[in-house]
Amino acid sequence: MSPPPVRVLLVEDDELMRRSFTVALERYGYRMRAAADGLTGLELFREQEFDLLVLDVMLPGLDGIGLCRRIRETSLVPVLMMSARGDGLDVVAGLEAGADDYVVKPVDTYVLVARIRSLLRRATYAPLPGPGPDTGDVLVFGDLTVDTAGMVVTVAGSPVALTPTELKLLLEFAAHPGVVLERHTLLREVWEYGWDGDSRVVDLCVQRLRRKLGRDRIETVRGFGYKLRR
Template sequence: MEKEAQVLVVDDEERIRRLLRMYLERENYEVTEAENGESALAKAMEEDFDVILLDVMMPDMDGIEVCKELRTVKATPVIMLTAKGEEANRVQGFEVGTDDYIVKPFSPREVILRVKALLRRSSSTKFLTTETGAKDVLVFSQLMIDNDAHRVTVDNEEISLTPKEYELLHYLAQAPDKVFSREQLLKDVWNYDFFGDLRTVDTHIKRLREKLNHVSEDAGNMISTVWGVGYKFEAVNEE
């Protein structure tokens, strides 16, 4: 039977790795373990995992640093595992590109549901559907979002986005010039019980702009801040 997905489990506690492996393998996921940050980063760089479950608090190289280094090269989906009360670490995690977090102690069932949700979002998004059977693509003057292929190009150059960055961009772009509050974006883009800091939205917007700006400043400027309210996507028409 073909494996559903490849998951890298990173935690310095063996009992937690064993527990996660047991439940993930029951769902037919292929599991690789890493017991520290250095090993995790090496494995994540070498192989293309579908999801990484990454503990924050590890000796030497912690999960924040692992994710930060990983994001310089890859957009692999990452779920951060954090202890209760480590809100600052969760915010840091989002700032360096984490897609979701789970608070310890956690229910293994919750982990499986989060993994499945992230896998769905990394390959498709619920925000735009076609009833005509036509190719699901949003095209703007310098930016194209191919939802069938889950690909974003700016001036014909493909941009590497994390699942959450992609979902956020697609959500904004499917309603050009509509202003969305941070609260609304948290509710709709982080689309299950998520009680996050509003800065989560700001940090994702910042990272998204930086990636678009790297190719085209005009494309980056399409994501506009509406001060005191939130954000909107400004479509730029060709002359």
């Protein structure tokens, strides 16, 4: 029995681009819904379940940044932002709002599909290789516990809600406690980028993890990267 098609919500105000992306992604087998503004996109999101959202930054009414924040109030669904200003504040604002990744417009369909597939893979995990220290599938770092079988993270006994990208990043740190992981390594292992990836996605995702897990949990090693404190 084949799996159900992936449900994608695209919010893009440019009519030509919205239609083009919708048709192209449907050819790849995605079940598409589309909206031309942020408020309509929010209504569609609340009406039905989606497996992934693609949000343009510049939207009438409610922009993509505000829409992402509203969605993150209730959902951990993967979010891919589209920005026409790849080196501007849009990228930072979108990632700070809770987006998992971004692409810069104009974007080729094959690039968009590659980023969508990468995001969807993060939403389906296998346990970390090997058991945790004397705790089976549960890795313990002070009051932080990571259940790699159930994919449950707790701090001081309280569960912590993480997006798929945040969880995969934490799993990468947890698999190498005390080891400095360079940004390009994290881009490759978590975001599936090559050397041309934007390290800002790493830095801002680490910031979000720190807010949820505690600021001292992940240490910055200047000039190199980050490491999880044992």
